[in-house]
Amino acid sequence: MGSSGVSWKLADHPKLPKGKVVAMIVLDGWGEAHDNQYNCISVAETPTMDSLKNGAPDRWRLVRAHGTAVGLPTEDDMGNSEVGHNALGAGRIFAQGAKLCDLALESGKIYDGEGFNYIKESFESGTLHLIGLLSDGGVHSRIDQVLLLVKGASERGAKRIRVHALTDGRDVLDGSSVAFVETLQNYLSELREQGIDAQIASGGGRMYVTMDRYENDWDVVKRGWDAQVLGEAPYKFKSALEAVKTLRAEPKANDQYLPPFVIVDESGKAVGPIVDGDAVVTFNFRADRMVMAAKAFEYEDFDKFDRVRVPKIRYAGMLQYDGELKLPNHYLVSPPEIDRTSGEYLTHNGVRTFACSETVKFGHVTFFWNGNRSGYFDSEMEEYVEVPSDSGITFNVQPKMKALEIAEKARDAILSGKFHQVRVNLPNSDMVGHTGDIAATVVACKAADEAVKMILDTIEQVGGIYVVTADHGNAEDMVKRNKKGEPALDKDGKIQILTSHTLEPVPIAIGGPGLLPGVRYRKDVPSGGLANVAATVMNLHGFVAPDDYETTLIEVVDN
Numbered sequence: 001m002g003s004s005g006v007s008w009k010l011a012d013h014p015k016l017p018k019g020k021v022v023a024m025i026v027l028d029g030w031g032e033a034h035d036n037q038y039n040c041i042s043v044a045e046t047p048t049m050d051s052l053k054n055g056a057p058d059r060w061r062l063v064r065a066h067g068t069a070v071g072l073p074t075e076d077d078m079g080n081s082e083v084g085h086n087a088l089g090a091g092r093i094f095a096q097g098a099k100l101c102d103l104a105l106e107s108g109k110i111y112d113g114e115g116f117n118y119i120k121e122s123f124e125s126g127t128l129h130l131i132g133l134l135s136d137g138g139v140h141s142r143i144d145q146v147l148l149l150v151k152g153a154s155e156r157g158a159k160r161i162r163v164h165a166l167t168d169g170r171d172v173l174d175g176s177s178v179a180f181v182e183t184l185q186n187y188l189s190e191l192r193e194q195g196i197d198a199q200i201a202s203g204g205g206r207m208y209v210t211m212d213r214y215e216n217d218w219d220v221v222k223r224g225w226d227a228q229v230l231g232e233a234p235y236k237f238k239s240a241l242e243a244v245k246t247l248r249a250e251p252k253a254n255d256q257y258l259p260p261f262v263i264v265d266e267s268g269k270a271v272g273p274i275v276d277g278d279a280v281v282t283f284n285f286r287a288d289r290m291v292m293a294a295k296a297f298e299y300e301d302f303d304k305f306d307r308v309r310v311p312k313i314r315y316a317g318m319l320q321y322d323g324e325l326k327l328p329n330h331y332l333v334s335p336p337e338i339d340r341t342s343g344e345y346l347t348h349n350g351v352r353t354f355a356c357s358e359t360v361k362f363g364h365v366t367f368f369w370n371g372n373r374s375g376y377f378d379s380e381m382e383e384y385v386e387v388p389s390d391s392g393i394t395f396n397v398q399p400k401m402k403a404l405e406i407a408e409k410a411r412d413a414i415l416s417g418k419f420h421q422v423r424v425n426l427p428n429s430d431m432v433g434h435t436g437d438i439a440a441t442v443v444a445c446k447a448a449d450e451a452v453k454m455i456l457d458t459i460e461q462v463g464g465i466y467v468v469t470a471d472h473g474n475a476e477d478m479v480k481r482n483k484k485g486e487p488a489l490d491k492d493g494k495i496q497i498l499t500s501h502t503l504e505p506v507p508i509a510i511g512g513p514g515l516l517p518g519v520r521y522r523k524d525v526p527s528g529g530l531a532n533v534a535a536t537v538m539n540l541h542g543f544v545a546p547d548d549y550e551t552t553l554i555e556v557v558d559n
């Protein structure tokens, strides 16, 4: 037993040896769907992934990557990187932020918690500000939760409410921001009729305002700070609906990248800057794209950009975004307690790990993989390498991204002989898929396939084992579909491009010269999902997973 009371020792696998190097490759946003012109993966030349699928039927299968299989509220919830990598790394299914917030709002427990009581102190004399992504995407936030929270706060004494709305178009259709803003605006005007001074105060596109991640581009967070806190932005409007409609009318504008705007009153004054004595809630439940803003709100000695004015506020996150950093200190709903992850177990059992991606996905194979935990379990046993991403571009202009560089780092790590697990995330199919640019996404898929090839060739050279899988679908379906599965047309008869993830399952292939010939997929785990992968990987390192882990996908037959 360790000091935490957890017994970290894993049992030896009865048949599988230890000490083999295992390459764990996660293709981000790479699902399996039928062949058609909107399936960028099947359109692209992907000989490596094709050969895995066609070469060894006992060692290629699909696993579920959405809905309840990854702890989301319903089967209509598409998968995403957070819940996908959590499941891959933790080997169990945890009720995720979306679900925990639903439960807390439904039961009203959210209003009894420490976080709400803390911000409530400001309701008497200050304004309550709510900042976050306004859509029903369910990846980072959900508008129905925002409306419930506004209602609940107003019933509990909030007299002045300002919402700072980030438009989506990435987890939902581009253009849908107009309807979401309208819904919120209508609801706030109903509240005004009841005597609550509630309105939208600022906004901007999620990829350009506030929601950067992994410190790729602090300017994004600064633009949000300027609009939300200082009340300053290049565009000023009388209403948020007018703002999104007008800004969207610009050529090439889209919801993801709308410029920042503030709402002003008759005299041209911003209606909702954040000032001393106010309360602030960031209502995203997902951490990665809110943690930078949380630092700007919470840290006294913050130096990433000049905040100009730092109001004395009571700040709470919808969730605590980083348990290790205790950030933020106050939060409305407790995050899932994702403990005893496979990474922590393997570290305790002598498995040395190398993990790598480029900036935009770096936290996926480290922070998310390790159950939303920053840093190393044991810096002697692990090395995490971040390849700097390009910033300030949409990745359709650079669809190859850093796939080659990531593969080279993995190759060098494998050849160094220092590591037993070499884990990477290849971002291309996801990041380019989110731009909705089909031609570029095809290039992205090819680039990812080439990177896989380089890593598999290296595994071949050292006699190792590979696992190639994905965290959820994206590039395999780039069009919104009607109930019959046909491309859905908009009112002008044009197909609607799908920038979001999908509900599709993802492939998982295992192989390599280090894998015993008798290893194959079991037939009795037909509904296996991403959470089954951790036990599988533990087996490939020569161990049996803890009893409460989702079962392994493999068996070893004598032949």
Ligand SMILES: O=C(O)[C@H](O)COP(=O)(O)O
Binding pocket: 028, 029, 079, 080, 081, 082, 139, 140, 170, 171, 289, 430, 434
């Ligand atoms: O944050 C994003 O980019 C999207 O909302 C979800 O993509 P990811 O889950 O693949 O990161």
Ligand SMILES: [Mn+2]
Binding pocket: 028, 029, 080, 081, 082, 084, 430, 471, 472
């Ligand atoms: Mn992803």
Ligand SMILES: [Mn+2]
Binding pocket: 029, 081, 430, 431, 434, 474, 501
């Ligand atoms: Mn994505």
